[in-house]
Amino acid sequence: MNKATEQRTAALRIPEDLFVIGQPFTRNELGAMAFRGYLRETLPGHYLGTRHRYTPTVRAKITAHVAGKQLHKSDVLIRATAAWIHGLISYCPTLNISSAHYRRPANPVHGVGFEFMQLELDESETLIRGPVLLTDTLRTVCDMACHDPLPWAVEALNRVVGMQDPYVNLQTITAKLRNFPVSSPVQRGLRLVESMEQQAA
Structure with a gap:
């Protein structure tokens, strides 16, 4: 996958694209992914990949x-x-x-x-x-x-x-x-x- 493809905004699917604590990742695991810039926390306990627009x-x-x-x-x-x-x-x-x-x-x-x-x-x-x-x-x-x-x-x-x-x-x-x-x-x-x-x- 080239860089341009990686940066392209992905189509959002709810709930498929939401990461929820315990399904299957723990709070610490999701927090670590957010710290590294892969996810952002939206509402408490619910995370979304940073490749998605956040409108x-x-x-x-x-x-x-x-x-x-x-x-x-x-x-x-x-x-x-x-x-x-x-x-x-x-x-x-x-x-x-x-x-x-x-x-x-x-x-x-x-x-x-x-x-x-x-x-x-x-x-x-x-x-x-x-x-x-x-x-x-x-x-x-x-x-x-x-x-x-x-x-x-x-x-x-x-x-x-x-x-x-x-x-x-x-x-x-x-x-x-x-x-x-x-x-x-x-x-x-x-x-x-x-x-x-x-x-x-």
């Missing part, structure tokens, strides 16, 4: 496969999960799912947990990526600023700043947060975005 659609397909029956057709992926699919954060240990009705807690799948909630979303705040429905970038970073651990929220906001998108930036995030019902999480989000605006000034 939002690919991450959406991986998420749908890992979630399995826990992700219903009308469910929306939100917060850190949506941010991971969008490419705003590099790590997502839990699948955050907004469902129309109360859902009982689900057991983790190979180290990936599930968090269900009922989030009021306008249709304009969601989009389809591959096989899943998720919040758009603006709604995603607003929710993260309000609710997610600060390191993840800051990572997502920094990535947004770097995108230089005229429709998703610190100013539009602030404007959207001010339209949310007043609450302690929203106030936290506003303070976080304000502090980042001061740093960027």
Whole structure:
């Protein structure tokens, strides 16, 4: 096989191209292959060969496969999960799912947990990526600023700043947060975005 063929992007097949801990490799073996550059860890415990493109659609397909029956057709992926699919954060240990009705807690799948909630979303705040429905970038970073651990929220906001998108930036995030019902999480989000605006000034 020549070098050009080796570097060619391979067609992705899910689940065939996913390496999962214990099927048959151990965590240490998969970690060693990732360290050598053969694999990358996607969701916890799930690895993908680096010859595959790593796009939002690919991450959406991986998420749908890992979630399995826990992700219903009308469910929306939100917060850190949506941010991971969008490419705003590099790590997502839990699948955050907004469902129309109360859902009982689900057991983790190979180290990936599930968090269900009922989030009021306008249709304009969601989009389809591959096989899943998720919040758009603006709604995603607003929710993260309000609710997610600060390191993840800051990572997502920094990535947004770097995108230089005229429709998703610190100013539009602030404007959207001010339209949310007043609450302690929203106030936290506003303070976080304000502090980042001061740093960027």
